[in-house]
Amino acid sequence: MNTQATEFDLIARYFNRPVPKDMLGGGDDCALFSVPAGKQVATSTDLLLEGRHFFSDVDARTLGHKALAVNLSDLAAMGASPIGCLLGLGLPSMDPGWIEKFAEGFYALAAEHHCHLIGGDTTRSLNGITLSVTVFGVVDPLHAMHRRAAQPGDEIWVSGYLGAADIACRMLAGEIPTQPELLKKIRHALELPVPRVALGQALARHAHAAIDVSDGLLQDLGHILKASGCGAQILESTLPIHRDLLGLPAHLLRRAALAGGDLYELCFTAPVSAHAVIDEIGRELSIPLTCIGTATLLNDLQVVDAAGCIVPDLPAGFDHFRM
Amino acid sequence: MNTQATEFDLIARYFNRPVPKDMLGGGDDCALFSVPAGKQVATSTDLLLEGRHFFSDVDARTLGHKALAVNLSDLAAMGASPIGCLLGLGLPSMDPGWIEKFAEGFYALAAEHHCHLIGGDTTRSLNGITLSVTVFGVVDPLHAMHRRAAQPGDEIWVSGYLGAADIACRMLAGEIPTQPELLKKIRHALELPVPRVALGQALARHAHAAIDVSDGLLQDLGHILKASGCGAQILESTLPIHRDLLGLPAHLLRRAALAGGDLYELCFTAPVSAHAVIDEIGRELSIPLTCIGTATLLNDLQVVDAAGCIVPDLPAGFDHFRM
Incomplete structure (x- = not known):
């Protein structure tokens, strides 16, 4: 395993908080989660690019909050209850302080809405910060707000x-x-x-x-x-x-x-x-x-x-x- | 609505094929899908960046295939059956021919594996092509290959x-x-x-x-x-x-x-x-x-x-x- 992989393993550590027992979190090929009988899964994804969706000097904690918030907002508009999310993170360099603050902002909002981070992808970006967040919720199909x-x-x-x-x-x-x-x-x-x-x-x-x-x-x-x-x-x-x-x-x-x-x-x-x-x-x-x-x-x-x-x-x- | 939005509406048209009746596809805040009783949802996401994960001159159809293939491979490794996917697409410019070929490659593989494209996000990228694919499958929790x-x-x-x-x-x-x-x-x-x-x-x-x-x-x-x-x-x-x-x-x-x-x-x-x-x-x-x-x-x-x-x-x- 090369140095770069090790760096990104470090990043992954900041995103490795425990998930409930009926879920499988990061570290496998897929994350797994259950859906109560009679409910549908509601899902949405947003791609957030530096310079286009946020200023380059944005505070990391704020960015972590907002990246999840805009996706939770899509679940809200459907009337769905959040259950989990995936985070794709492309970073031009490795700054543990930045990652830690980003993770804090992300996890604080995730915890507030019981939206467990269950997986994702981390990679080195050649061109600015790239974020991809996908959220999952459950909704009664009779009451989803279309x-x-x-x-x-x-x-x-x-x-x-x-x-x-x-x-x-x-x-x-x-x-x-x-x-x-x-x-x-x-x-x-x-x-x-x-x-x-x-x-x-x-x-x-x-x-x-x-x-x-x-x-x-x-x-x-x-x-x-x-x-x-x-x-x-x-x-x-x-x-x-x-x-x-x-x-x-x-x-x-x-x-x-x-x-x-x-x-x-x-x-x-x-x-x-x-x-x-x-x-x-x-x-x-x-x-x-x-x-x-x-x-x-x-x-x-x-x-x-x-x-x-x-x-x-x-x-x-x-x-x-x-x- | 400005010109840019209209351009990206055009892009969205290439990714607007019909989905089965028990799903809600693109054009709402969330996509919706059902999960058979007793199954869990398996999900995985990959972030693919130009210059890092693919060559800049890659053929568009090939890229569309590969972006989905690497995610389907994660479902395969879990023993899950694909049901749907989301596509985040950040593009530096609007080339309808390129988009059409990318969509062809993506949809051909999606159809082969009954993995319906049910939503996503399209945006203009300032720095090269950015792709984010999230797949969903279902798996019997007793048989998922951890x-x-x-x-x-x-x-x-x-x-x-x-x-x-x-x-x-x-x-x-x-x-x-x-x-x-x-x-x-x-x-x-x-x-x-x-x-x-x-x-x-x-x-x-x-x-x-x-x-x-x-x-x-x-x-x-x-x-x-x-x-x-x-x-x-x-x-x-x-x-x-x-x-x-x-x-x-x-x-x-x-x-x-x-x-x-x-x-x-x-x-x-x-x-x-x-x-x-x-x-x-x-x-x-x-x-x-x-x-x-x-x-x-x-x-x-x-x-x-x-x-x-x-x-x-x-x-x-x-x-x-x-x-």
């Missing part, structure tokens, strides 16, 4: 607050002037997104369609509408803008709220009859849930401003770094 | 023939002189490896431990021995060297057979009592299966040459491109 399940008349909801990740990303990228005090308050929204896993599970029995807002509210809601063959009217005045942003110019706020990505809140549709129970779910989980509009028969996505006029020239979809 | 399951006294077997992929890779890399006629005969062993999926399933009820030979016979067998806490004696004269290589110098053959990677044959251990049934499995599947030695109590891996002497200075593990 994108195609929205119905005209459904209310459209969004969790949490809008805009902070987009404004933070634009400040860090130098696209808009940095306000240091504001950036300090909001950059965690970009770097440490909270996947809405418990919310997704709670909604699964009541909501129709759901998606996580990774590419911007309009674009992601658009995916639901296209798959479901319906349209929507969104009331701009109801959009839950992040309160720390309220002093910013209106055009920045509109763009951040409607087109800002990297958000990982859930956008979902549910019948009007479920309004009260959804309000109750939000209260129980202490997650703000806001009804922002209605799905329509007309195959078009309209945003209506405070004066009752349709907003022309809606901001385009997400166009900077995307996870 | 690395830790070898027992002293087990016979050690290998499928197929040894050395061709290693010699082809060294010729292509310029490490040894190229013999054009020979290279023509053997390069398919490197570029179009055949995952031993049916063999793995057939062996699962009879073999103890198994691994696929991706990093070299000694190194991979070493993983089994280490995990199982035993040793082995290998008889060099029994090694099934690829017949086209037999004119090459003995030191090249020894290194290719014992340390050559990128092979994707199965190395497995089984009790002596299973010898006849394993011979029969090889005949039924028309796959050469060769008994090459025995697992021992002594915690050491020895290769015994034709004169009955222990070979000193065994070749080191795999040290060039690896999948």
Whole structure:
């Protein structure tokens, strides 16, 4: 075994925490896990590349958190319960301190959501850091929230607050002037997104369609509408803008709220009859849930401003770094 | 939606073939699949980087085949039956012809093994082609071939023939002189490896431990021995060297057979009592299966040459491109 293999064996040690008895973790050709009777496996994968999905100088712990968070967010949008994950890690060099911090960030979020790291692949990369995360969850097939399940008349909801990740990303990228005090308050929204896993599970029995807002509210809601063959009217005045942003110019706020990505809140549709129970779910989980509009028969996505006029020239979809 | 997104939507079209009714394929937050009662899910992931795991000018169809083949080989080594896969694809530019050929190579092998492509992630890469493939299979937990399951006294077997992929890779890399006629005969062993999926399933009820030979016979067998806490004696004269290589110098053959990677044959251990049934499995599947030695109590891996002497200075593990 050559030196290089030994180095990467060392890396593997940081990712070798024990897994439950009914699973087989790393160190074999495959990982193994069980699925309760009647459930389906939900799975999703994301490829994250340095310079494209994260800044080269990103904090390692933060990156470990985010790499898993964006995948857990996909399970959340399906209403699935996480059970395990695989990590592919391509690294240009061996920095044990960096690896240790990355592993800490990854494992902390994994533990919080009972999502066991059961395998992966480690290799030397010639060109920057490359991450590949695959998550597995289980879901009752009758209650999985498919994108195609929205119905005209459904209310459209969004969790949490809008805009902070987009404004933070634009400040860090130098696209808009940095306000240091504001950036300090909001950059965690970009770097440490909270996947809405418990919310997704709670909604699964009541909501129709759901998606996580990774590419911007309009674009992601658009995916639901296209798959479901319906349209929507969104009331701009109801959009839950992040309160720390309220002093910013209106055009920045509109763009951040409607087109800002990297958000990982859930956008979902549910019948009007479920309004009260959804309000109750939000209260129980202490997650703000806001009804922002209605799905329509007309195959078009309209945003209506405070004066009752349709907003022309809606901001385009997400166009900077995307996870 | 910007131009870039549209380009990548086009890419996604090449990977949008239908999936069986009990699965949910691409275009939602997660893919979904079912697992028969009593079975476990076996899963494995590989990260493949341009310049490290494949040459930059590799044929796209070949790369599509190999990216899936190396993962199917992991399922084979567990004795699992493939059911689906995810593909992460990072590309520096958009060449529809390249994508189409890659998809052809990938889908042809996927169809052969009933391994449905059910999801993935596509992104623009700033630094060369990046591939991430995750496969899923199902396996009876009582018969999964774990690395830790070898027992002293087990016979050690290998499928197929040894050395061709290693010699082809060294010729292509310029490490040894190229013999054009020979290279023509053997390069398919490197570029179009055949995952031993049916063999793995057939062996699962009879073999103890198994691994696929991706990093070299000694190194991979070493993983089994280490995990199982035993040793082995290998008889060099029994090694099934690829017949086209037999004119090459003995030191090249020894290194290719014992340390050559990128092979994707199965190395497995089984009790002596299973010898006849394993011979029969090889005949039924028309796959050469060769008994090459025995697992021992002594915690050491020895290769015994034709004169009955222990070979000193065994070749080191795999040290060039690896999948």
